[in-house]
Amino acid sequence: MKTEIVLSYLRKDKLPHIWCPGCGHGIILGSMMRAVHKTGWKKDDIALVSGIGCSSRTPGYVDFNTLHTTHGRSLAFAAGIKFSNPRLNVISVMGDGDAVAIGGNHFIHAARRNLNITALVFNNYIYGMTGGQFSPTTPYKAIASTTPYGNIDKNFDIPSLAIGAGAGFVARSTAIHVPGLDDIIYQALNYDGFSVVEIISFCHVQYGKRNKLKTPLSMIDWLKSIALPIAAYEKLGEEQRRDKIPIGIFKNIPTEEYSQKYIKEIIDPNKSKDSILKDYCKAKLYDL
Amino acid sequence: MQKKRFMITVDERLCKGCENCINQCPKKVLELSAKLKAYPARQEDCIGCLRCEYICPDFAITVTEIKGDSNEN
Ligand SMILES: Cc1ncc(C[n+]2csc(CCOP(=O)(O)OP(=O)(O)O)c2C)c(N)n1
Ligand code: SF4
Numbered sequence: 066m067k068t069e070i071v072l073s074y075l076r077k078d079k080l081p082h083i084w085c086p087g088c089g090h091g092i093i094l095g096s097m098m099r100a101v102h103k104t105g106w107k108k109d110d111i112a113l114v115s116g117i118g119c120s121s122r123t124p125g126y127v128d129f130n131t132l133h134t135t136h137g138r139s140l141a142f143a144a145g146i147k148f149s150n151p152r153l154n155v156i157s158v159m160g161d162g163d164a165v166a167i168g169g170n171h172f173i174h175a176a177r178r179n180l181n182i183t184a185l186v187f188n189n190y191i192y193g194m195t196g197g198q199f200s201p202t203t204p205y206k207a208i209a210s211t212t213p214y215g216n217i218d219k220n221f222d223i224p225s226l227a228i229g230a231g232a233g234f235v236a237r238s239t240a241i242h243v244p245g246l247d248d249i250i251y252q253a254l255n256y257d258g259f260s261v262v263e264i265i266s267f268c269h270v271q272y273g274k275r276n277k278l279k280t281p282l283s284m285i286d287w288l289k290s291i292a293l294p295i296a297a298y299e300k301l302g303e304e305q306r307r308d309k310i311p312i313g314i315f316k317n318i319p320t321e322e323y324s325q326k327y328i329k330e331i332i333d334p335n336k337s338k339d340s341i342l343k344d345y346c347k348a349k350l351y352d353l
Numbered sequence: 354m355q356k357k358r359f360m361i362t363v364d365e366r367l368c369k370g371c372e373n374c375i376n377q378c379p380k381k382v383l384e385l386s387a388k389l390k391a392y393p394a395r396q397e398d399c400i401g402c403l404r405c406e407y408i409c410p411d412f413a414i415t416v417t418e419i420k421g422d423s424n425e426n
Contacts, residue, residue, distance in 0.1 A: 066406065066415070066417060067403060067407070068412050068415040072412055080366075080412070081366070081411055082411070086369035086410075087372070087410060089410070091409075091411055091412075092407070095407070095410070243407040244407055281371055281372070281373055282373075285377070
């Protein structure tokens, strides 16, 4: 019943996709497509941008305007698209390495600037594509190919990072909390400003096999055991919180979107956003 | 009230045999075939919860309600 909806947005000649059997990234792709369907946006009005990584293969399968760029630069390209053609709904997908390791600077500055972009971070706690090196989100003591004795680094909490940098919509869910995830992505897509959704994915091949979670089933059960709603998480004591991750919407407040601010403060404070957009698109020969 | 009935189809070109659907189905409707693809071994037990559709990373499984003459069985 729902699969037909998802397939109607995909480039079917590109399937099956390259992701390993059971990988969480495919589940998230389905959820994204159902959320996009709910918005009613036309395919041609959406730009989906990615960097490099397993997660960044996503745009290759989706029948929108798509861009597969360089590692960590998904948001830089997304910002360029939004500036040059503001009528497009711009979605940026990234892996954890893409978003907060090599692309960390783009991430915080995109949040600070507050352009209307939806940033979806597929966090599988590892560099999947390149052989399981640890990333800035790899949990404490977890084994990666580059932390054979266990990771001693502190990991990033992506929602806290996004809130600290000024994003107005910040949420977290997981690949296994479908269809609840659809609704969170839908709200992020509709948010007027920079929105971040951290989606905990799973990579049983590079992360799981080194951490006693070799099969998709064991990774799914593990996620079920560690994820809980924010309200329930807050009731826990310090000690009990350690191995748990809160999911839900952390922040959702109206903010002044960058292009509106630009129009108001730089171009012409007396004109409405719509009339400026129309003039702009006429000059650039876009249809509005 | 007549119990709802569902038909399950698996696109064998897309299914990679990861078993996500098999493990998440609350009614244990699905099994792995000799070709290592999911198939509905007990379709009549399906309650139409769509958990298999949601958890399938390969968009290979479709559940549809069988509408029509319910006096058949
Ligand atoms: C500039 C640059 N540095 C390094 C790489 C190698 N590289 C490719 S993908 C990747 C990491 C992918 O991990 P992540 O972003 O978490 O995505 P995943 O594969 O886990 O979905 C790296 C380091 C590259 N392609 N370009
Ligand atoms: S390596 Fe990991 S993240 Fe990449 S496709 Fe395989 S399971 Fe998914």
